[in-house]
Amino acid sequence: MDSNLRIGFIGAGNMAYGIAKGLLQSGDVPPTSVKVSAPSARNFVRFQELGVAVTHSNEEVIHSCNLVFVAVKPHLVAAVLGVITKYVTQKHIIVSVAAGVTLVTLEGLLPTGSVVLRLMPNLPCLVQQGALLFSRGTHAQPEDGALLRSLLQPCGLVEEGPEAWIDIHTGLSGSGVAFGAGQLLRDSGKHPAQLRSEVCTPGGTTIFGLHAMEQGGVRAATMTAVEIATERARDLGRKPSHIATDNRK
Template sequence: MFKFSLFSPQPPLFQIKMDPETDSKLRIGFVGAGNMAFGIAKGIMSGGNILPANVNVSAPSNRNLGRFQEMGISVTNSNTEVVCGSDIVFVAVKPHLVRGVLNQISEYITKRHIVVSVAAGVTLATLEELLPENTVVIRLMPNLPCIVQEGALLFARGSHAKPNDAALVRSLLLRCGLVEEGPEAWLDIHTGLSGSGVAFVYLFAEALAEGAVKMGMPSSLAHSIASQTVLGAGQLLRDSGKHPAQLRSEVCTPGGTTIYGLHTLEQGGLRASTMSAVESATERARELGQNSATRK
């Protein structure tokens, strides 16, 4: 059904070239209409190869469907309608809803489908147990910046997913941001690092701005500068290829303002608190996975 063009001989890194003729026929479905579904849909369609008419989204209410309609995407309240009309199905619902949703759509999943779950903590074993035998399953962990095509996405293949299945999903997601494949054990860590980490960055940005407000800067200006500071620092970190410690040292001068500020952050335990926050979020993701596996 699909034509693949492999650029790299190394399986973890290879990509497929999107073929406009075949990709225009690829049908994508989203069960769930939250922010993750919206961000992924925007990224997938931004390349122009996937036609809006071939994307369908379902949700139990119409509350979040309007923004998909604005992109020309078909919407419905029927999950089975989406599954029957799709080749790749993104299951983008809350973790506690996954079992019920998969029980509902399982009988409509065929050998042609690739099922991609974005539910935090729900393991590949649980997904494969709830779906028909030999179903191709991929577990994907995106994060909120997918909405602006600057996400960090990590995925793992199920036992029946082949390299070409992973390559197809990777190529669809490339415009959503950074896309990597790894073992499933890393996905919960990624949830703590990047999924929850986005909120940690927002908290830090808020604190930066409030510090400036405390020192006399107007709030609106302080928040604008704080957001640009986070954006610029992140882009420099990504594009320079340097270790964060190296970039940090380049900002510091002997006896200067930055080293005084860093000393205060160290006294407050910023580094240890951040590491513990990632650890806590990771452990919670693992708990969600254990709960989903035991819940019947």
């Protein structure tokens, strides 16, 4: 890693933590090169356990870091960028992970010529099994994308694609992990309901998707399918072996 690279996170939620942990797990990014800001200290402890510096000042992150992840809720992006925009220079790389906020919108909120990328990660970054898709803005060069890809590879599969794919990815890989994140469930030791709440922003994409699945009876249908398959397995086990063989013909 470039020794001059300093990585910042504006926002200290689950997505910021997942990315930060993934970056640090590789060993290529030292904790001393990372700084996180948030208005509340509620989530600071887990970042401090990683050895990362924390602050309440977004301006401090912009001043001390040259690659900055904007990891706040979508409705807060305009307000956050409005405060820091006067400090953003051509040397900064701004990476937004806010769902639904387009590159055009981001570039309009920042100084002309700003280097902006849009990224959609997902929570399995915590266990290095994430699926991450990014798109480059107007002034982001291939080398900026290559840098981001290199940094994020410890988090999982990283791909670049057109921005039109981002919303699809949000629904499939961003929200979709809540529909069956087996390894994350196994490794985290957390209750499934807790993991679900961690990826379900109120009014966000995941909770809407889960609501649609509940309306469609997916959970009930899955449970019924497992029960029926189990009973069928028991039935086959009760029959003589020659009958089971005949059934396979």
